[in-house]
Amino acid sequence: MKRNRLLLGAVAMTAMALFLITGCNQAYDEETPIDQTTQARLLNLPSNPSPDQLGKIPAATVQLLSFPPQSRLKAATSGSSWLEPASLEKTLKTGQSVTEKKTAHLTGAPPIGDVMFTIDLTGSMGGELENVKVNSVNIMNQIRMIIADSKFGVISHMDYKGYFSGCGYSASYGSGPDYPYALNQSLTSSNTVVAGAISGLNLGYGDDGPEDYTRVLYETTADASIGWRSGAKKIVVAWLDAIPHDCNVFGILGGSGSTGPDPGRDGVAGTPDDLAILPVLDQMAAQNITLIVLHSGGNLDLWKAYAAKTGGDAFQINSDGTIPGGSDIATFIAGIIQSEVSKIDKLTLEVCTPGYAGWLTSVTPASYTDIVLGEDPLTYDFDIAITVPAGTPDGVYEFDVCLVGDGVVYGKQHVKITVKNAVEVGFDVHPTSCPNPINRTGNGVMPAAILGSAGLDVTQIDPASILINGVAVPVRWSIEDVSTPYLPYVGKKLSATSCNTLGPDGYADLTLKFNLQDIASLLAGNAVGDVVKLSVTGKLLDGTDIVGEDIIIIRK
Structure with missing residues (x-):
């Protein structure tokens, strides 16, 4: 993928460094067309080197920072x-x-932030892998300075193992130990655990030039084991150097061209779970997952357009995993994330x-x-x-x-x-009497009252709406202060002593008179000595329901 990587001259390198440090946060125009010469060059990617071709992997040249230098990064x-x-x-x-x-x-x-690193482990990443490992740890330390409650995780990938064909492209995607996706570490607050997962990563093969980046980004939206936290700022930092398998890989730039289908989770091309890069990026955006790409290949414009769909961006890095111009990549990327958050x-x-x-x-x-x-x-x-x-x-x-x-x-x-669909009110049968006796053989009326309080103005009750046990209606009523409520208004203990003898309390009450024979009819099925709950219902003038209750004892 990068064996024939374009070498930048000193002037171009200086210009790129200036662009990265001062102007790389500008929005990318997704409509910028790609010319046919560039498209053809990008599609003609070299294959990944085998381990024998690659030789010894270069050691890291980046220093591991044990503690983030606060003077180099100002918190948001x-x-x-x-x-x-x-x-x-x-x-x-x-x-x-x-x-x-x-x-x-x-x-x-943001009070909480989740960052997933995705790392391409195909053979062409051999030149930068060790620096990628160190830089990832340094980036974690720097981000922790910006978002105190931050978690990190690691995803690695190579490519699908085997030969695939579709949409005008055929090639062996991967071989040997290759795999398309691995969640090496779900999100955790332990930088040490994440650093250990990163340290244990090893190169695979990857046969053709394009890689399965679409599958990897898809899993950031679909793999529940990642552990994205609800309400967290979600960021994917992707270390990569090629372009994805896709049947219209340059469509976002107004071009065309195929790098073959991404077979999806079933690993079989041409089935319903095949993946396409643009819908996957749309899903990332829908889930508020921002993509930041650290790209060491020659396809920066494409990745800028891809990342922009998620609100993110792509940045050029060197083939050894450092930034053009020699800047500290951890501080640089932390600054980008600081700007993003x-x-x-x-x-x-x-x-x-x-x-x-x-x-x-x-x-x-x-x-x-x-x-x-x-x-x-x-x-x-x-x-x-x-x-x-x-x-x-x-x-x-x-x-x-x-x-x-x-x-x-x-x-x-x-x-x-x-x-409360009904307002609870104090209801008192035989105000100031306790117990409340009922003689079913008598004539006349049964006195009662709906008791006013600081929260109830009885003048707002519609007297004509009052019912006892849904049947008995008052024959007359008036406003006067006669008694003090006994609590609770609703849910009284079924006892003859669930009452009081307290008189006026300073709040006006709605006094009521009920035909005693109407009440007797309600109690026809009860025996002498029974303790019975009488329920009162009605409405306020605004239509609000009211409910209350009192306890009586049957004497005759």
Whole structure:
């Protein structure tokens, strides 16, 4: 793949170094066409060298940094980000909403970040492999300076072993010990464990020039064992030197050409799980996985276009795994990642607790875009509405509203909604009496009252809506302060002494008179001495249901 690598002259090398250090973060124009001469040259890649052809792998020339030099890398910002207010509690009924202004405070890099290294182990990577290993460890140390809660992992690959044919291309992709994908280390906070996984990597073969990069990038979206964390900034750092197997490898540049199909997980070309590079990159973007490519081959424009689809970029490195111009690659790449994590393309609010997305019914504005984090804190205001969905039973519902930028959670607000489709009220049969006796053989009326409180204005009750046990209606009513509520309003212990004799409490009550024979009819199936719960229902003038209960004892 790189045995006939183009040698850059001193002037060109200096220019490339200047470009990398000062201008390589500019957006790449995906529509830039590729000329036919360049396309033909790139398609005519040399095959990978065998171990015999490669000879002894060069030792690393890069120094391993035990501790990141703080003076060489300025943290994106300090502090943390959060949502204000931090919590919201409200009691609502079905269909009711609560509105609130939330302020987002952005004061730093993402609170958590996940970085996966993917390393090409085909024979042509022999010249840079040892420096790639050291640089990967140094990059981890530098990134930890930017994102304190960072995790790292390692993926390696060679190519599919065997001969493949399709879309106008036929070749042996790999042989010997080659494999298309290996998760050498899932995401972990232990740099030592990751360094050990990287240190243990060995070269394989890889027969033809193109490699199975499409499969590797696909697995970053599909392999759950990687362990991407919800709400983390997700970055893939890919060390590579060739172009992918793809039936239209230059399509993104307006060209054409085939490097053969990527057979996918089943390893068989021409089956439904074959992979194409552009849909895989789209899936990475959909999952907010940013691709950063460190490319030691001659195909930088192609990889810039590919990486741009994920919001990332590609950068030229030397064939020995160093940067043109001799800069420290760890600091350089950490600077790139620092720039990446300091940008937010889209900032919005969303429910991040499964099953509650429908509760957040309005966010205004829907989002803020093109945010660049700096030294000074930034604030953004949102007006939101939370609505209890139709059919929600009474109960307590808790979830988080998250401040999300490009898939990263920068802050959370905890929401606690108590759903009460009916307002609980104090109900007292025979106010100031305890127990509450009922004589079913008597005539006249049974006195009762719905008791007012600091949370209930009884003048807002519709008296005509009042029912006992869903049947008995009051024959008359009035407003006066007669009694003090006995708690709880609902769920009283079934005991004749679940009551009190307390008189007026300073809150107006709705006094009610019920036809005693109507009550007797409700109790016809009970025996003398039975202790019975009577339930009252009704509505407030705004249509809200009310419920209450009291305990009576049957004397006759």
